[in-house]
Amino acid sequence: MSPLTALLARGPGAPPLWRPAPRPGEASWLTDRRREATRWAEGHGFPTTKHEDWRYTRLDDLLEIPFEPAGPASSAAEVADEVAAEVAAGLGPHAGGPRLVFVNGHLVAERPEAAGPAPGAQVGSLARALEQTAWSERLQSLWAPARAGYDHAFRALNDALAADGAFIVVPAGCAVERPIELVFVSASGGPPVLASPRSVVLAGPESQVRVVEVYAGAGEGPVLTNAFTQVVVGPGASVSHYKVQAEGTSSFHLSSLEVRPAEASRFSSWLVALGGRVARHEVGVRLGAPGAAVSLDGLFLPAGSQHHDNPVRVDHMAANCTSHQLYKGIMADQASGVFNGHVVVHEGSLGTDAHQVNKNLLLSEHAQAYTRPRLEIFADDVACTHGAAVGHLDDDALFYLRSRGIPEARARALLVGGFAEEVLARLPAGPLEAYARALVRARLGAEEGSGRPSEAP
Amino acid sequence: MTTTLDGAQVAELASREYQYGFVSDIDTDLAPKGLSEDVIRLISEKKEEPGWLLQWRLNAYRHWLTMAEPTWQNVTYGPVDYNDIIYYAAPKASKKKPSSLDEVDPELRAMFDKLGISLAEQERLTGVAVDAVVDSVSVATTFQRELAKVGVIFCSMSEAVRRYPDLVRAYLGSVVPYRDNFFATLNSAVFTDGSFCYVPKGVRCPMELSTYFRINAAGTGQFERTLIVAEDGASVSYLEGCTAPMRDDNQLHAAVVELVAMEGASIKYSTVQNWYPGDADGKGGIYNFVTKRGRCAGAGSKISWTQVETGSAVTWKYPGVVLQGEGSVGEFYSVALSAHHQQADTGTKMVHIGKGTRSTIVSKAISAGQGQNTYRGLVKVLRSAEGARNHTRCDSLLIGPRCGAHTFPYIEVKHPSAQVEHEATTSKVSEDQLFYCRQRGISEEEATSMIVNGFCREVFRELPMEFAVEAQRLLSVSLEGAVG
Numbered sequence: 001m002s003p004l005t006a007l008l009a010r011g012p013g014a015p016p017l018w019r020p021a022p023r024p025g026e027a028s029w030l031t032d033r034r035r036e037a038t039r040w041a042e043g044h045g046f047p048t049t050k051h052e053d054w055r056y057t058r059l060d061d062l063l064e065i066p067f068e069p070a071g072p073a074s075s076a077a078e079v080a081d082e083v084a085a086e087v088a089a090g091l092g093p094h095a096g097g098p099r100l101v102f103v104n105g106h107l108v109a110e111r112p113e114a115a116g117p118a119p120g121a122q123v124g125s126l127a128r129a130l131e132q133t134a135w136s137e138r139l140q141s142l143w144a145p146a147r148a149g150y151d152h153a154f155r156a157l158n159d160a161l162a163a164d165g166a167f168i169v170v171p172a173g174c175a176v177e178r179p180i181e182l183v184f185v186s187a188s189g190g191p192p193v194l195a196s197p198r199s200v201v202l203a204g205p206e207s208q209v210r211v212v213e214v215y216a217g218a219g220e221g222p223v224l225t226n227a228f229t230q231v232v233v234g235p236g237a238s239v240s241h242y243k244v245q246a247e248g249t250s251s252f253h254l255s256s257l258e259v260r261p262a263e264a265s266r267f268s269s270w271l272v273a274l275g276g277r278v279a280r281h282e283v284g285v286r287l288g289a290p291g292a293a294v295s296l297d298g299l300f301l302p303a304g305s306q307h308h309d310n311p312v313r314v315d316h317m318a319a320n321c322t323s324h325q326l327y328k329g330i331m332a333d334q335a336s337g338v339f340n341g342h343v344v345v346h347e348g349s350l351g352t353d354a355h356q357v358n359k360n361l362l363l364s365e366h367a368q369a370y371t372r373p374r375l376e377i378f379a380d381d382v383a384c385t386h387g388a389a390v391g392h393l394d395d396d397a398l399f400y401l402r403s404r405g406i407p408e409a410r411a412r413a414l415l416v417g418g419f420a421e422e423v424l425a426r427l428p429a430g431p432l433e434a435y436a437r438a439l440v441r442a443r444l445g446a447e448e449g450s451g452r453p454s455e456a457p
Numbered sequence: 458m459t460t461t462l463d464g465a466q467v468a469e470l471a472s473r474e475y476q477y478g479f480v481s482d483i484d485t486d487l488a489p490k491g492l493s494e495d496v497i498r499l500i501s502e503k504k505e506e507p508g509w510l511l512q513w514r515l516n517a518y519r520h521w522l523t524m525a526e527p528t529w530q531n532v533t534y535g536p537v538d539y540n541d542i543i544y545y546a547a548p549k550a551s552k553k554k555p556s557s558l559d560e561v562d563p564e565l566r567a568m569f570d571k572l573g574i575s576l577a578e579q580e581r582l583t584g585v586a587v588d589a590v591v592d593s594v595s596v597a598t599t600f601q602r603e604l605a606k607v608g609v610i611f612c613s614m615s616e617a618v619r620r621y622p623d624l625v626r627a628y629l630g631s632v633v634p635y636r637d638n639f640f641a642t643l644n645s646a647v648f649t650d651g652s653f654c655y656v657p658k659g660v661r662c663p664m665e666l667s668t669y670f671r672i673n674a675a676g677t678g679q680f681e682r683t684l685i686v687a688e689d690g691a692s693v694s695y696l697e698g699c700t701a702p703m704r705d706d707n708q709l710h711a712a713v714v715e716l717v718a719m720e721g722a723s724i725k726y727s728t729v730q731n732w733y734p735g736d737a738d739g740k741g742g743i744y745n746f747v748t749k750r751g752r753c754a755g756a757g758s759k760i761s762w763t764q765v766e767t768g769s770a771v772t773w774k775y776p777g778v779v780l781q782g783e784g785s786v787g788e789f790y791s792v793a794l795s796a797h798h799q800q801a802d803t804g805t806k807m808v809h810i811g812k813g814t815r816s817t818i819v820s821k822a823i824s825a826g827q828g829q830n831t832y833r834g835l836v837k838v839l840r841s842a843e844g845a846r847n848h849t850r851c852d853s854l855l856i857g858p859r860c861g862a863h864t865f866p867y868i869e870v871k872h873p874s875a876q877v878e879h880e881a882t883t884s885k886v887s888e889d890q891l892f893y894c895r896q897r898g899i900s901e902e903e904a905t906s907m908i909v910n911g912f913c914r915e916v917f918r919e920l921p922m923e924f925a926v927e928a929q930r931l932l933s934v935s936l937e938g939a940v941g
Contacts, residue, residue, distance in 0.1 A: 048685060058760065248830045347859065362873035364873060367873060369869075370867075371869065372866060373881075374865045374880065375883055376854065376861070377853070378859075378860075378861040379855075380860065380885040381885055384882065385882045386880070387879060387881070388868055388877075388878070388880075389876075389879070390876070391876045392874055451592040
């Protein structure tokens with residue numbers, strides 16, 4: 001059985017996925033693209049560890065599960081509501097920005113901005129936008145034709161299956177003051193579910209917007225979240241993207257964030273990853289116009305037998321762009337973490353300034369770290385650096401703290417917390433920061449309970 | 458194709474041929490073009506090899522037939538027709554072995570002199586024992602007697618196979634097994650000669666050992682095999698230098714170097730590689746696809762690779778160290794220059810197995826013209842390697858807008874007490890430094906050469922003195938015409 005068939009093993013009577021039926025009211029281009037994408041996925045198959053970008057991430061378990069694409073009405077919707085409420089509570093007395101809640105990739109609740117939306121700004125469902133002719137045409141360019149190729153079959157699968165997600169438009173010169181919160185709940189009452197949310201952020205020239213994506217899980221059954229977010233940053237615009245991935249450990253999370261910054265724009269992304277049995281968060285930035293700057297940060301904390309993979313690719317294709325990456329991993333128990341950074345400076349991209357840093361902390365004897373910071377440079381007037389490190393807690397620092405009467409568990413927590421702080425500190429103060437800190441603290445606190453790594457079996 | 462024989466039959470047949478001795482009455486200096494079991498038998502026959510070695514070659518060949526040429530490397534080159542290569546070539550002078558330098562073919566000596574590596578001068582001035590390999594057969598071996606006094610065996614691989622078969626058999630393929638990779642397997646099947654060095658227990662080799670490989674008959678690939686074994690507490694420093702005359706055809710060079718260091722032993726292996734890189738348009742040049750690996754088998758052993766790679770159209774090699782012994786040390790120092798259309802995909806592999814093993818990697822890559830330079834390194838810390846330590850530093854220098862420098866480190870850590878660091882920078886020659894030099898009347902080319910040499914100093918420092926001088930000169934010569 002081919003992996004694709006295994007993944008999409010379907011019940012009797014279900015329409016064959018490789019020829020998706022047009023959805024009611026769907027534009028014909030979309031039907032075509034979806035069909036092309038399925039065909040592409042079928043033709044190329046799912047990535048294996050033989051693929052350089054998937055070298056350390058085994059998908060065998062995942063491909064054995066017969067996932068079923070999620071429909072708009074989910075049986076687990078009620079559980080999901082609870083989780084959404086929990087997340088909302090965690091995000092605290094919220095900042096008053098708009099909030100959308102999705103269950104398995106479909107919008108279930110939305111709360112508009114308390115103070116009324118910024119003039120011209122739009123925050124809503126992608127499914128709805130696709131129904132409107134004007135937006136549908138605009139969105140067509142974001143569904144790349146299959147002939148352009150996909151990075152891997154999961155991207156193609158999202159193109160084929162995505163029906164809904166967030167759709168955010170910020171007009172020129174508009175500054176959306178409060179962060180836009182997107183809560184994605186993956187929920188399964190039993191049968192394995194494949195959720196394919198797709199979100200689009202269109203930031204007009206000189207605009208400003210902050211988008212928060214929170215992924216949480218509910219229910220016992222396995223869910224595969226195959227999410228895709230596209231961000232188009234207009235000239236001189238500034239976009240910040242924050243993502244908290246805290247799904248359950250029975251779910252799989254594969255996501256992709258694609259960014260297209262225009263001239264002199266600013267983009268920053270920030271990730272904290274805690275959940276998922278296998279979680280892969282891919283970031284791809286194509287710096288195609290001069291003077292743009294991007295900053296990509298991440299903190300991943302796999303524990304138990306979790307596996308976290310973080311492929312980050314930045315393509316410098318224009319002059320005078322700056323990119324900065326800081327990814328930190330804290331691996332506990334038998335967990336493994338991967339950083340797979342790739343910076344390509346294309347010919348003619350003079351004045352490029354690219355920096356890439358990955359640091360990993362191994363907390364237990366069986367934790368593993370794989371890091372692969374890659375630089376590919378085809379221009380000479382550039383300054384590029386990368387650094388990677390894998391280590392354990394500094395014994396001297398631990399001794400220093402203990403010699404001052406701090407119990408070992410506390411001392412370790414302090415040091416690990418300090419290690420994480422570098423990334424956490426880059427978050428703007430506010431409810432999101434508090435929420436992220438609480439999650440990280442809870443994760444690291446749980447580590448301390450398991451005793452010294454040297455005593456672990 | 459010949460009918461397939463089983464292993465025992467082949468071995469029997471091979472040893473019988475050896476018994477009768479075929480070497481003296483073979484006039485042909487070249488094997489027929491192409492690769493087949495017959496060619497391998499011919500090579501083995503000519504070299505008077507024992508049956509087990511022929512069998513080993515044939516095993517490699519049969520395995521090679523099942524392998525596909527790898528494509529993951531970051532270099533491109535035209536397809537290699539393995540049946541258009543002459544796998545064995547012997548220089549005319551090889552029938553009778555010269556006992557001293559005076560007996561060496563004067564034309565060959567003139568060629569050495571032209572290349573600036575006069576055997577006579579080396580012998581007289583530096584006291585370096587030279588085992589010069591011209592097209593697969595050792596032409597001259599010097600200082601052997603001096604070395605023999607302290608028990609060091611240093612001879613050509615063919616001689617070692619004849620005189621010390623047990624030693625060769627014990628270590629050949631112990632670091633790079635014949636199934637290792639496409640080119641190493643090919644080498645195992647057809648290797649013609651190379652150097653063998655054995656340093657017995659507790660002996661410090663009294664002189665630097667050196668071999669010059671040349672490629673001088675058109676259309677012959679070179680498949681060298683080098684094996685260096687240092688017993689407990691022994692130490693040896695080995696230099697390998699390469700130059701090749703101008704040649705239009707692409708020539709494949711697929712050598713294998715194996716190093717074995719026992720307890721407390723240390724091996725230092727230095728290479729200056731300056732094979733024909735092709736002309737300014739990227740035509741011709743050597744394909745240098747080499748497998749080099751050392752095994753720190755004993756506790757506290759040390760293997761150090763130093764390489765200066767300025768030649769070859771395509772260089773593709775990763776001298777590595779398998780750090781098995783507790784507290785063993787691996788080092789890799791490299792300068793790789795790709796100018797004009799040269800391509801290099803080189804780096805190292807450090808595999809930490811033993812407790813407290815340490816490794817250091819310093820790589821300096823220089824790209825000029827349309828050269829493409831890739832550093833690819835693997836640092837792997839296995840679960841058993843408690844307290845392993847690695848530090849990697851790789852810097853790239855870009856000269857000109859059309860060259861490329863790429864860094865692909867792979868770090869895989871499975872023990873929490875390991876400490877692994879990697880840092881890399883890529884930049885061009887600083888405008889300020891150039892301006893400063895030019896202000897003081899130094900031409901741009903000269904200034905660039907100075908800056909590049911300074912950039913590489915960290916690695917040159919690791920080279921034996923005479924090589925350091927040669928390396929600096931090489932770098933300046935190789936950069937000529939690629940700057941400005």
